[in-house]
Amino acid sequence: MKLRFLLLLPLLVQLSGCAVNPATGKTDFVMMSERQEIELGRNYAQEIARQYPRYADEKLQAYVQRVGERVARHGHRSHLDYRFTVIDSPDINAFAIPGGHIYIHRGLMAYLDSEAQLAAVLGHEVGHVTARHSVRQQSQSTAWNILGQAVAIGTGVGAAGDLTNVLGGAIVSGYGRDMELEADGLGAQYLARAGYDPQAMIEVVEVLKSQEDFARDEARAKGQEVAPRGYHGLFDTHPDNDTRLRQVVAAATPLANGQGEIGRDTYLRQIDGMPFGDSTEAGVRRGQRFYHRGLDFILGIPQGWGLINRPDALIVHSADQQAFLVMSMEPVQQSMSAQAFVRQLTGGRALAQEQSFQQAGMDGVSGVVPGSAAKRVVVLMREREAFLFVGAVKNGGALDAADPRFMEIVRSVRPLQANEQALAEAYRLRLVQFKSGQSLEKLSEQMPGEGDRLRRLRLLNGLYPTGQPQPGDWLKVVR
Secondary structure (H helix, E strand, O other): OHHHHHHHHHHHHOOOOEEEOOOOOOEEEOOOOHHHHHHHHHHHHHHHHHHOOEOOOHHHHHHHHHHHHHHHOOOOOOOOOOEEEEEOOOOOOEEEEOOOEEEEEHHHHHHOOOHHHHHHHHHHHHHHHHOOHHHHHHHHHHHHHHHHHHHHHHHOOOOOOOOOOHHHHHHHHOOOHHHHHHHHHHHHHHHHHOOEOOOHHHHHHHHHHHHHHHHHHHHHHOOOOOOOOOOOOHHHHOOOOHHHHHHHHHHHHHHHOOOOEOOHHHHHHHHOOOEEOOOOOOOEEEOOEEEEOOOOEEEEOOOOOEEEEOOOOEEEEOOOOOEEEEEEEEEOOOOOOHHHHHHHHHOOOOOEEEEEEEEOOEEEEEEEEOOOOOEEEEEEEEOOEEEEEEEEEOOOOOHHHHHHHHHHHHHOOEOOOHHHHHHHOOEEEEEEEOOOOOOHHHHHHOOOOOOOHHHHHHHHOOOOOOOOOOOOOEEEEEO
């Protein structure tokens, strides 16, 4: 037993990494230097660039960078090279990765109402960076993996659970209530020191609470039991910790030296004309169809199926997320048939049940890659590019159950017609000044889209669920 313990010592020594947290002054357990943290962030940023499209409005990107830098300048790690990026996505989210890379989704910006609220979101994410939350999470994960190895060697019992993906999961879903509240408090400090009204931190939480209420109501109207999850950050610690949030904001308020800046008009002018929902560049879903003007195609989506639009692929999935069809566009170096392209992909092997066909002027081949997890493969050739489809069912499910749906989607692909070009255009936010005698009901009737448009209009303008604007107020509408 003593010999076994001595064998464990080299592993256990690796668990002894500690450093003083620059934001809190407390000693944290970390297993990464700042240089390593910056390098890790650089690698993550490259992966994010592949998965999330950058919003193609450099004027807005520069504005967000200026606001973010103004807040970060007053943080505990102001020496970092902070990069603030707007992601071209309708999702309600923002996140930070190690080393000072901070991202905000265009979808969240649509519901914010002032520069101070934007600064509050960015300040919260800066708080995650300055407190090294991602590094602390990964260090804990690494420690548990090393400890698990030690337990396995010492007792013959493998470590329970796989903690290797803790950092990636935290970026998407949050860091837990204590870390999120810590980021709230740090963000409020930075907000106040930068000259913004720290109450914007609470206003953002109210915006996000309304967003959750709206999403829950919309889900209920569609017969869904679970509402979509919202922004992980500020919202993740509330409403249970409202009192604690107000305490950390109150503690930061004296730092503002009086009335902090709000910047509502400035912010609204910046987002005037911004796409709402899907963007033209990334492709637009309208009901059960997906339109992409740049790539000139339309694709049908089965009723009840979902769509994930990534820069590198389009993923259509069943409601239970067990069946997936992935479509990508592949460049073709020289003119070739669909069958020749398949041979190139498979190293010269034919697909099982292979069939050739013609579709909307395109040469097509369909077949199956056999095996315990069989996959449907389809190629449609269009000049020097190929539509490549791969369909599969998770957890060893039978391909036959989903295959008719896969082929239904493939068969729907065709070029856009002249009268469909307008359908591929994004909806956009526009500013209108509310006039005396005007009604929100009439304004909402002029808005496109599905669902309760009046409730959506109120949600966009911080009036959810029953608020009313005053004459002269500027409102965001969708056109």
